[in-house]
Amino acid sequence: MPGGLYCEPADLFIDPTRKVARAVITHGHSDHARPGHQRVLATRETLALMEARYGAEAGAERQALAYGQTLRLGEVSLKLLPAGHVLGSAQVVLEYRGCRVVISGDYKRRRDPTCAGFQVETCDVFITEATFALPVFRHPPARDEIGRLLRSVRLFPERSHVVGVYALGKCQRVIALLREAGYDEPIYTHGAVEPLCALYERLGVKLGALKPVAGAKKPELAGKIVLAPPGFDDRWVRRFPEPLTAMASGWMRVRQRAKQRGVELPLVISDHADWDELTETMIEVRAPEIWVTHGREEALIRQANLNGLKARALSLTGFEDEDGELPLSS
Ligand SMILES: [Zn+2]
Ligand SMILES: [Zn+2]
16 A cells, blocks of 8 residues: 555545645654645644654644544544654544544554553554564563663763664653663764754653764763764764764664674664564454554464454555664565
């Protein structure tokens, strides 16, 4: 389905990958929120993220919908519920002639201080993402991973710790988790993550003292934490005192991948549901029918079948995984 998910009775697309007349956007990641739609419906935060990125191209008519607020579109009623993925992220709930469909969008069940937690909604059809839908993917508590980073900072006070983080969501979550762990030093940010941090702050997410790394002198960065988008290059990192490279991503579970990227300190912190979260959510929503998309469909379909649920794969094109990088083998 090249256009994203289409709901015919309401004539709208969810996260369309091409320009459409009416789009519902689940969250601000660029493979879901694309520019140029005529009418865009999303949470206030998602609209703000789109406006920051696309300006006037964020959509000719933009309508904000609060979580839980119901909108009637002909015979269809629509509402958005928190998905717990990034600030403003939403599940889309559509109801038509007594049938309720929930589109999870990207989601996670872990607590995230930077966004509202996932809300379970029972339904007849649950359309789930499947980014980490293999039993090998079990994310450890994010607090523990942040603890490992802080231990390393204490252990190597002469080294700057450069952490690769996706600019929208992961970056701000890592900052918020560091603050929760009691870290109150300034955190240094790469130019590519600064505007989104500022926007999070404007939307009410407190991040504490941030400093642009561009303006910092080399000695100042010893023993400090620098956040940069993944894939920063070696030459850039060498400007820092004895740089130690880390990366925060669900893919860091795959050791060989961390090694391949030269990541010294892999941190398994993901904004996507892991295997347990995916399989448990599937049961909690009590949908007799599961549609699986956006990742590794087969294992989750098999698990749904084992639970006595009907399940099928939906092939949507045009989605990348933003959780750090693309999967290794695809
Ligand atoms: Zn996403
Ligand atoms: Zn996604």
